[in-house]
Amino acid sequence: MGKVGKILRRTFLIGSAAIVGGVAFGAYYVTRPAANPLKPGEGQAALNPFVLIDQNGVTLFAPRAEMGQGVKTTWAALIAEELDVDLDQITVLHGPAAAAYYNSALVGEGLPNKGYDISNFQHNLGEALGVLGKTLSLQVTGGSTSMKDGFERMRQAGASARETLKRAAADRLGVDPLELQTASGHVIAPNGDKIAYSELAEDAAGLEPVEVPLRDPSEWRYLGRTQPRLDMVGKVTGTAEFGVDVRLPGMKFAAVRMNPKLGGAMNGFDDGAAQSMPGVEKIVDLGTGVAVIANNTWLANQAVEAIDVDWGDAPYPPETDGIFAKIAEAFDDAPNSTMRDDGDVSVTPEGATEITAEYQVPYLAHATMEPMNATALYTGNAVELWCGNQAPTLIQFRVANTANLDTEAVQIHTTYLGGGFGRRGELDFGEIATKVAMTMPGTPVQTTWSREEDMRHDYYRPGAIARMRGAVHDGKAVLIDGKVAAQSPTQQAVERYTGFPGGGPDKVLVEGFFNQPYAVPNYRMSGHIADLAVPVGFWRSVGNSHNGFFHETFMDEMAHAAGRDPLEFRLELMKSEHAPSSGCLEAVKEMSGWTGQTPEGVGRGVAFTYSFGTPVAQVIEVVDEDGTIRINKAWIACDMGLALDPDNVKAQMFGGMIYGLSAACYGEITFADGEAEQFNFPDYDAIRMHTAPQVEVRVLETNRHMGGAGEPGTPPSMPALGNALFDLTGERARSLPLINQFNLLV
Amino acid sequence: MTTALKINGKQHQVDLPDDVPLLWVLRDEVGLTGTKFGCGVAACGACTVHIDGEAVRSCQVALSDVWGDVTTIEGIGAPDTLAAIQQAWVDHQVAQCGYCQSGQIMQATALLAENPAPTDADIDEAMQGNLCRCGTYPRIRAAIHDAASKLKEA
Numbered sequence: 001m002g003k004v005g006k007i008l009r010r011t012f013l014i015g016s017a018a019i020v021g022g023v024a025f026g027a028y029y030v031t032r033p034a035a036n037p038l039k040p041g042e043g044q045a046a047l048n049p050f051v052l053i054d055q056n057g058v059t060l061f062a063p064r065a066e067m068g069q070g071v072k073t074t075w076a077a078l079i080a081e082e083l084d085v086d087l088d089q090i091t092v093l094h095g096p097a098a099a100a101y102y103n104s105a106l107v108g109e110g111l112p113n114k115g116y117d118i119s120n121f122q123h124n125l126g127e128a129l130g131v132l133g134k135t136l137s138l139q140v141t142g143g144s145t146s147m148k149d150g151f152e153r154m155r156q157a158g159a160s161a162r163e164t165l166k167r168a169a170a171d172r173l174g175v176d177p178l179e180l181q182t183a184s185g186h187v188i189a190p191n192g193d194k195i196a197y198s199e200l201a202e203d204a205a206g207l208e209p210v211e212v213p214l215r216d217p218s219e220w221r222y223l224g225r226t227q228p229r230l231d232m233v234g235k236v237t238g239t240a241e242f243g244v245d246v247r248l249p250g251m252k253f254a255a256v257r258m259n260p261k262l263g264g265a266m267n268g269f270d271d272g273a274a275q276s277m278p279g280v281e282k283i284v285d286l287g288t289g290v291a292v293i294a295n296n297t298w299l300a301n302q303a304v305e306a307i308d309v310d311w312g313d314a315p316y317p318p319e320t321d322g323i324f325a326k327i328a329e330a331f332d333d334a335p336n337s338t339m340r341d342d343g344d345v346s347v348t349p350e351g352a353t354e355i356t357a358e359y360q361v362p363y364l365a366h367a368t369m370e371p372m373n374a375t376a377l378y379t380g381n382a383v384e385l386w387c388g389n390q391a392p393t394l395i396q397f398r399v400a401n402t403a404n405l406d407t408e409a410v411q412i413h414t415t416y417l418g419g420g421f422g423r424r425g426e427l428d429f430g431e432i433a434t435k436v437a438m439t440m441p442g443t444p445v446q447t448t449w450s451r452e453e454d455m456r457h458d459y460y461r462p463g464a465i466a467r468m469r470g471a472v473h474d475g476k477a478v479l480i481d482g483k484v485a486a487q488s489p490t491q492q493a494v495e496r497y498t499g500f501p502g503g504g505p506d507k508v509l510v511e512g513f514f515n516q517p518y519a520v521p522n523y524r525m526s527g528h529i530a531d532l533a534v535p536v537g538f539w540r541s542v543g544n545s546h547n548g549f550f551h552e553t554f555m556d557e558m559a560h561a562a563g564r565d566p567l568e569f570r571l572e573l574m575k576s577e578h579a580p581s582s583g584c585l586e587a588v589k590e591m592s593g594w595t596g597q598t599p600e601g602v603g604r605g606v607a608f609t610y611s612f613g614t615p616v617a618q619v620i621e622v623v624d625e626d627g628t629i630r631i632n633k634a635w636i637a638c639d640m641g642l643a644l645d646p647d648n649v650k651a652q653m654f655g656g657m658i659y660g661l662s663a664a665c666y667g668e669i670t671f672a673d674g675e676a677e678q679f680n681f682p683d684y685d686a687i688r689m690h691t692a693p694q695v696e697v698r699v700l701e702t703n704r705h706m707g708g709a710g711e712p713g714t715p716p717s718m719p720a721l722g723n724a725l726f727d728l729t730g731e732r733a734r735s736l737p738l739i740n741q742f743n744l745l746v
Numbered sequence: 747m748t749t750a751l752k753i754n755g756k757q758h759q760v761d762l763p764d765d766v767p768l769l770w771v772l773r774d775e776v777g778l779t780g781t782k783f784g785c786g787v788a789a790c791g792a793c794t795v796h797i798d799g800e801a802v803r804s805c806q807v808a809l810s811d812v813w814g815d816v817t818t819i820e821g822i823g824a825p826d827t828l829a830a831i832q833q834a835w836v837d838h839q840v841a842q843c844g845y846c847q848s849g850q851i852m853q854a855t856a857l858l859a860e861n862p863a864p865t866d867a868d869i870d871e872a873m874q875g876n877l878c879r880c881g882t883y884p885r886i887r888a889a890i891h892d893a894a895s896k897l898k899e900a
Contacts, residue, residue, distance in 0.1 A: 369880075655882065688876075
């Protein structure tokens with residue numbers, strides 16, 4: 001087992017190299033290496049937690065889940081760039097849930113700065129504080145952090161592996177490592193002989209790892225260039241395995257029904273009718289719900305629907321109006337945060353025109369295409385769980401607690417995710433599947449939620465209200481004073497994950513609100529947390545998803561009050577504040593041929609949101625076709641700094657925009673009698689082929705710091721569409737979804 | 747009582763009640779998991795298969811009502827023998843999460859069989875029942891046009 005000791009030091013090498021300078025607090029933890037999660041067997045060398053080289057070649061354990069964002073391919077490219085292997089020589093697997101896969105960038109996002117004005121010092125500090133992620137054992141796919149987190153560490157992993165393999169080859173050949181070259185998975189001797197990495201793996205395992213500087217970007221072969229996605233062939237042939245596709249010998253299929261009055265008790269149930277239904281093998285009392293295990297998912301679902309359940313009441317106002325009244329009450333309390341307070345907003349500047357507006361957006365479901373599910377095998381002293389998830393370490397803890405086992409006795413297998421959008425960072429589907437499987441020890445049981453169960457038991461994007469006051473003078477914004485009130489998904493999630501209530505200023509509630517790069521002299525933004533027990537969670541772009549709409553709709557209202565073109569109005573305020581942001585606005589202006597004028601029957605709107613380190617500007621064009629309004633075209637410009645895979649970034653940008661447009665047009669979860677009133681896609685529709693705009697994306701690369709790609713496309717889509725509708729109709733959209741106000745194409 | 751089904755050219759005997767939808771026969775009994783469950787109410791298209799070449803939502807066809815030969819995504823082409831339409835999907839890097847793409851490809855295959863040169867309006871009409879929450883529509887459209895022109899050349 002001496003090999004394991006070496007591997008631990010290698011983990012340390014990678015971890016310590018990842019922080020520049022470091023801080024004493026973080027350094028303490030970082031110098032304690034996390035256990036290597038890969039447990040290499042005989043004849044294998046795990047050079048660090050990310051790459052395994054053995055007789056079969058090079059396997060990359062991608063520590064993030066592939067939920068559509070292309071992470072698998074880009075992480076492989078990061079390793080390959082330094083390791084000198086061809087992309088198609090790498091097998092990419094999801095890493096097992098392990099503390100070594102801490103997500104350093106996600107914790108860095110929590111720093112209380114605006115982001116775009118971050119200095120290099122703060123940036124380094126943020127990176128250093130990333131070690132906190134390690135101490136909290138986070139392994140999370142979210143916050144658009146995958147590339148930011150992986151960029152340094154993966155290349156260092158590849159470089160260290162390459163040089164250690166060269167050292168092994170040098171020892172074998174009796175030459176200096178400097179005389180050796182590497183290419184396509186081989187070390188090349190001075191005489192041209194090639195030794196495959198796989199043949200050197202065992203020798204390399206016995207060596208101290210070698211640390212080398214990273215290659216200059218001018219030498220890159222993969223990064224910055226579009227690569228074919230490694231998951232594409234599997235996904236077009238039906239062979240890619242999602243959670244719901246897991247098939248194990250002797251497996252049974254289950255369906256579940258939890259209290260639709262979310263968080264309410266179950267007073268009792270009558271399963272008389274269900275017991276004798278075809279295929280039924282077992283009825284499970286889950287305490288707060290029921291499940292049926294059968295030989296077929298559909299038969300299980302028929303039976304679970306036939307159970308007569310007496311549900312207890314929900315711990316929140318039963319109707320939507322009551323919920324929003326409670327949200328509005330939060331404005332009466334002191335703010336949870338005021339993260340921007342520039343100048344003095346208490347007086348409207350002399351001669352300025354004041355405007356005010358109130359906005360409201362609804363609760364939203366994630367509605368991933370693959371409904372929630374997980375497959376569990378309980379053997380009495382261990383659990384194996386298969387599912388698509390965004391947080392395997394957290395699920396592992398939850399499953400262990402559920403089964404009353406040590407976390408080491410729980411093994412998590414992460415499959416492809418049929419959409420995540422934040423929903424699969426929750427733990428409920430894993431816990432429920434575990435409880436169901438525990439009633440049939442030794443038998444794997446797949447528990448699949450119906451679409452209705454999925455939509456009505458979400459951790460919703462919270463409904464939110466904003467109250468805005470602003471002033472314009474001489475064609476410029478001179479004052480913005482905004483307040484947003486909503487439930488806090490962050491505080492709820494902390495409590496769900498840790499059992500302790502979350503507290504303190506909630507940056508996520510006000511992101512996209514306080515940190516927008518506009519030079520307005522009097523500028524205050526506050527967040528108020530509504531105290532409600534409606535389950536809420538992280539929905540693609542999180543706080544930005546409502547704040548983008550609030551801030552950018554109001555910017556448009558101010559531009560019109562100032563008698564200015566809304567694009568020029570923004571550009572003027574942004575130019576001096578953040579050049580990459582104004583560059584995005586300039587780009588969409590040029591791409592769309594923006595003139596500020598539109599012909600009869602055509603409307604155009606612009607919006608901008610800086611989120612996850614990435615500024616994104618969008619122009620959306622709507623057309624009136626015999627009274628029905630169709631979204632015709634969209635132009636997007638983003639600047640995340642270095643774009644590791646530009647075509648994939650484009651896909652994330654237009655995909656994020658369409659996700660936002662779906663919500664803006666049709667998305668709304670409402671409550672009656674404590675239950676969500678939307679059951680399935682007919683009640684909660686989305687953009688489809690015929691309602692999707694033509695889209696053009698431009699990827700700029702001037703930003704000094706790497707930003708995210710998966711979420712920043714979402715926030716500006718909603719205000720850009722609302723602003724376009726105003727341009728077309730003269731009617732201002734102050735609440736969503738827009739289908740309630742406009743005759744949109746469906 | 748067993749029901750005989752011909753799926754991707756192969757005969758199967760299925761022992762399930764008559765009213766079990768074809769989707770759940772394919773997935774849980776036959777083990778063909780390429781056909782996906784999305785909504786159960788024919789609102790998303792993820793479960794699209796062909797019966798005698800016609801695109802149908804398999805969540806709405808009861809086992810006893812299957813009127814012909816069934817083709818699923820596995821019958822269209824395998825990873826080493828991609829059909830032209832699957833190759834177009836790869837060439838245009840269409841999939842993101844990928845969950846809906848089996849259904850999209852089955853629907854598009856039926857469209858091209860009926861209409862070898864679809865216009866954008868034809869694509870809108872044929873594909874609007876297939877939901878994609880990742881929003882891959884622009885690339886689906888491009889891939890269909892590309893597959894149409896490649897199939898024409900062939």
